[in-house]
Amino acid sequence: MTDAQSVVRDALPEPAWMEGRGGQPEGYCHRQMLDAVFYVTDNGIEWRAMPVDFPAWDRVYAFFRRWRKQGLAGELHDRLRGRVRTTEGRDREPSAGIIDSQSVKAAASVPAVSRGYDGGKKVNGRRRHVITDSLGLLLMVWVTAADVTDRQAARAMLPVLRTRFRKITLVWADGGYTGCLVTWAKGKLQLTLQIVKRSDDMTGFVVLPRRWLVERSLGWLMRSRRLVRDFEASRFQRGGSAASSPAARASASSTRAITRRSNTASATPSPARIRSASAWRASTAARAAVSRSSSKPITDATGYLPIAENELNVRTLPRRHRHHA
Incomplete structure (x- = not known):
């Protein structure tokens, strides 16, 4: 799983110990476990033939079996499917x-x-x-x-x-x-x-x-x-x-x-997302025009001036925040 594809981590089911419902903290990252399961599925190897770059094969197999029995793998799949459908302009x-x-x-x-x-x-x-x-x-x-x-x-x-x-x-x-x-x-x-x-x-x-x-x-x-x-x-x-x-x-x-x-x-945004982005740009342009005509700049609900994403200059940020932009 690449860094761009790892954004699905917010769709992963939350462990019980992270929500204060008891249980022992897990010893491996979910991204490592999912990468190992995907590797076995894509390459068709045995569990015991898993490379040393992944966690121990018995731990990965226990993770896969536990998620399968508790329905967590299906829950992750359904959340990702709903997200793709929403991105394509469909109902979840x-x-x-x-x-x-x-x-x-x-x-x-x-x-x-x-x-x-x-x-x-x-x-x-x-x-x-x-x-x-x-x-x-x-x-x-x-x-x-x-x-x-x-x-x-x-x-x-x-x-x-x-x-x-x-x-x-x-x-x-x-x-x-x-x-x-x-x-x-x-x-x-x-x-x-x-x-x-x-x-x-x-x-x-x-x-x-x-x-x-x-x-x-x-x-x-x-x-x-x-x-x-x-x-x-x-x-x-x-x-x-x-x-x-x-x-x-x-x-x-x-x-x-x-x-x-x-x-x-x-x-690649869908037509629904393109229409939404166009409406946002039109609203931002109208607010900027009103702001230029008035003496006091108009801010949004958060108190910040509306600014388009392509107008952000990384060099104007403090040095410690440049890598986040």
């Missing part, structure tokens, strides 16, 4: 989603109780079922055996999605979610499941509306070597789980991608 809580799945091969260490054979993709392993928002940001991950169909996983995922995101009323899906699932979601969950199909007269590669967003998100996940093949030996039910170690790996990879996107979004 989405109102629509896209659902899809991806089958990956499983290593020999994966137990037979949590793996299966996908006859359509000819893959023996596990399947990741993901739901993203209209920006392609991850909302939910559900890892099952590869022989679990899309409709079976959607029956378990959609009620949880409806509970976590009350504003979502529309979900786009492919042809694998057709059938009675559409009427069940409409009647039980008041959720519209819209199927985006590929027409029969299409030939070659065609970008389908809405579905390309979740396909791009699945491609982002495959950039992490730890997710190209499922190595997690944790046991869970064949029906899947959102709190399993494979799902936490996918969330960690998505968190890494969101930190990069958050850094890019802060460097």
Whole structure:
């Protein structure tokens, strides 16, 4: 994590000992721990093969396992997703989603109780079922055996999605979610499941509306070597789980991608931020004009003269404050 991406530290959950709720102070910085988890996920190495530049591998694994069980990793991911959506001019809580799945091969260490054979993709392993928002940001991950169909996983995922995101009323899906699932979601969950199909007269590669967003998100996940093949030996039910170690790996990879996107979004303002900045400049110019016409300078609510950021001269600051400008 670079210095520019480390601005996500204010989105990290606060430890109990820092809020006076007891507990022993932590011995390692959260940035070091997150860097170690991201390194393992991106490079696909074993925990014991972690370089000496990071903390001890057992401490990092204990940190990752504790955050996964207590839901802190998901909380960090949700905060960063809300920040990116706000930067892009969207509401923090989405109102629509896209659902899809991806089958990956499983290593020999994966137990037979949590793996299966996908006859359509000819893959023996596990399947990741993901739901993203209209920006392609991850909302939910559900890892099952590869022989679990899309409709079976959607029956378990959609009620949880409806509970976590009350504003979502529309979900786009492919042809694998057709059938009675559409009427069940409409009647039980008041959720519209819209199927985006590929027409029969299409030939070659065609970008389908809405579905390309979740396909791009699945491609982002495959950039992490730890997710190209499922190595997690944790046991869970064949029906899947959102709190399993494979799902936490996918969330960690998505968190890494969101930190990069958050850094890019802060460097490239959205149209909403540009309009807000233009209104601020116009207000500052009007106040400066009134200040020049009057004998007494007009200050803002803090008591300081309004000044544009590009008008700040570092050489006018005291020497001890120049490195903060």
